Amino acid sequence: MKLNPVRIKDNAKIHHLIISKIRDFIDLRKLVEGDKLPSERELSVTLNVSRRNVREAIDKLEFYGIVKSIPQTGIFINTGRVALIGMIDGLLTLGEQDFLSLVESRLMLENKAVFLAATRRTVDDLQEIEIALDRYKSKILSKESALEEDLLFHLAIAKASKNTTIYEMMLQIIPKIIAVFVKTRVCDEEGFNYEIDKHESIFQAIKNRKPEEAVKLMEFHFELLIEFCDDFKERVV
Numbered sequence: 001m002k003l004n005p006v007r008i009k010d011n012a013k014i015h016h017l018i019i020s021k022i023r024d025f026i027d028l029r030k031l032v033e034g035d036k037l038p039s040e041r042e043l044s045v046t047l048n049v050s051r052r053n054v055r056e057a058i059d060k061l062e063f064y065g066i067v068k069s070i071p072q073t074g075i076f077i078n079t080g081r082v083a084l085i086g087m088i089d090g091l092l093t094l095g096e097q098d099f100l101s102l103v104e105s106r107l108m109l110e111n112k113a114v115f116l117a118a119t120r121r122t123v124d125d126l127q128e129i130e131i132a133l134d135r136y137k138s139k140i141l142s143k144e145s146a147l148e149e150d151l152l153f154h155l156a157i158a159k160a161s162k163n164t165t166i167y168e169m170m171l172q173i174i175p176k177i178i179a180v181f182v183k184t185r186v187c188d189e190e191g192f193n194y195e196i197d198k199h200e201s202i203f204q205a206i207k208n209r210k211p212e213e214a215v216k217l218m219e220f221h222f223e224l225l226i227e228f229c230d231d232f233k234e235r236v237v
Helices: 011-029 040-047 051-063 081-094 099-120 123-141 147-160 164-180 189-207 211-221 223-236
Strands: 067-070 074-077
Touching: 011 040, 011 051, 011 081, 040 051, 051 067, 099 147, 099 164, 099 189, 099 211, 099 223, 123 147, 123 189, 147 164, 147 189, 189 211, 211 223
Parallel strands: none
Antiparallel strands: 067 074
């Protein structure tokens, strides 16, 4: 396998290159389902990239069912060659998810998650949500960044929905939004309490099994984020 070594600092670009080279290798060798790919070490040396970046690129391919990695054995093609090339091409053209798409997806997932949580939650779920809420309140009242605690609060709600697909998608989406979006925070005590009140209202709606009310409260909670997205749409049109 002859590949030109590269030196790229950006991880996303490195992953993109590794995946594209794997696609080229499969196409050149006309490999089929069950055939073995070069090892992580071989790819790392040939492409002059870290073993960690190779692992992350392989993990991405494995997540989409394109390859299958078997410990102590190797990396194997997990689907037919024609479908595989098409899937990799599609994966490469996805690019980085834009912020607006991530937020729109999150809003849809949050509404469904809180509706289901208010319908399906158990006593244990309620306790987990309350623990996350208390940690969030503690950080807010201390005037510290509570982004991580807010994340755990919303993930606890998603977990209580009993929909594993929603939970897994939230795990992927929310950290990406947090990495991009700097949440507007009010510096006065009344502003801090207002954010706490929103979270507590959502918790109470879930506790009292009021799904429609929970959805309305979740939408109210995200008003600032929705306004930000509306402004963003106007800027990019």
